[in-house]
Amino acid sequence: MKTIQIGIVDDHAVFRKTLIEALSSLCGSDLEVVLEARDGIDLLNQLKDKRPQIILMDISMPNMGGIEATLRMRDLYPHIRVIVYTEFDLEDNIIEMHKLGVKSFLDKQQSIDEVVKAIQIVSEGGFYFPEPVAKVWESYINQLHRQQGDIKLDTKERELLKLICQGKSSTEIGKALNKSPRTIEEHSANLRKKFGVPNKEQLIVSALKNNFI
Numbered sequence: 001m002k003t004i005q006i007g008i009v010d011d012h013a014v015f016r017k018t019l020i021e022a023l024s025s026l027c028g029s030d031l032e033v034v035l036e037a038r039d040g041i042d043l044l045n046q047l048k049d050k051r052p053q054i055i056l057m058d059i060s061m062p063n064m065g066g067i068e069a070t071l072r073m074r075d076l077y078p079h080i081r082v083i084v085y086t087e088f089d090l091e092d093n094i095i096e097m098h099k100l101g102v103k104s105f106l107d108k109q110q111s112i113d114e115v116v117k118a119i120q121i122v123s124e125g126g127f128y129f130p131e132p133v134a135k136v137w138e139s140y141i142n143q144l145h146r147q148q149g150d151i152k153l154d155t156k157e158r159e160l161l162k163l164i165c166q167g168k169s170s171t172e173i174g175k176a177l178n179k180s181p182r183t184i185e186e187h188s189a190n191l192r193k194k195f196g197v198p199n200k201e202q203l204i205v206s207a208l209k210n211n212f213i
Contacts, residue, residue, distance in 0.1 A: 004123045007035030007052035009043045009069065010085075011061040019056075022112045031119065040069025047077060054122055056115075057102075059086040059093050067093070070100045081122050085115065094136045099198045104128040151194055153212065160187055161212060165204050 006023075010016050020033050035050045037043035039061040055073070059066035070082050083104040084097050094105055103122040106115060110130070118128040129137065153161065156177075163173045170181040170188070177184070192198065195206050206212075 003029060004031050004054065004119060005034045005052045006031060006054045006056060006119065007037065007043070007046075007050070008033060008056045009037045009040070009061070009066065010056075010058040011038050013038070019112075019115075023116070026112055026116055031116075040064030040066065040072070043069055044072060044076070047073070047080075051077070052080065054081045054083060054103075054119060056083050056085040056119075059084060059097070067096055067100070070097060070102065074100055083118055083122055083128075091136050091140075094133055095140050098137050099202075105133045106130065107132075151212075153194075157187075157191060157194075158212070160184070161191060161203075161207055164188060164191075164200060165207055 008016050008019060010019075016036055020036075023031055023033065035043070035046050035052050035055075037046055041064045043055070044064075057066045057070060066084065066086065073080060073082065082097075082100075082102045083106060084093075084102050085106045085108060086093070087108055097105060104118040104127065106118055107130070114130075121128045159177070160173065163176060168176070170184040173179075174181045174184045179187075188200070188203075192200075192203050195203055197203050197206055
């Protein structure tokens, strides 16, 4: 089995040390902690030289918290997968981090076996969300779909949405609609705002589920 390289981002040094010892004891050489960071700024600085496959990310940290750090990582290091490992406090955190594409969301009260399970699933390209997290996300999606039932699109917006759902790039859509790619990007951003989604993938899903296409 190939060794999984991970990073741990948490502002409590004792917690980081305890977690590393627990993971090492349970996983041995199957898992290697190659990065330890005390906050988001420390993480981004270290990522200039280190490339873990997976980051265990706390949310509430000084200087730069987990949400902002994950947002910046998504643009700079899109291939690094994020597992949130934090204290459950706000449903908004679950929703926001889910929008940013995190692969798992774990409570620090969960067992180390559960953490290892999540790491293994995420390392293989999967997702792992315990039932309480899944329920929060499902409730949010249902509410979003109810809101989207009131969305009205004009003919040009429907045409743009259809091309987006066909997987066309902004350049290709621009040629089809006789618009510049930049204008297409602006119109696409307005569509995402109208649907209340953060990216093209979720826009497509929402458009299909709500029969706009």
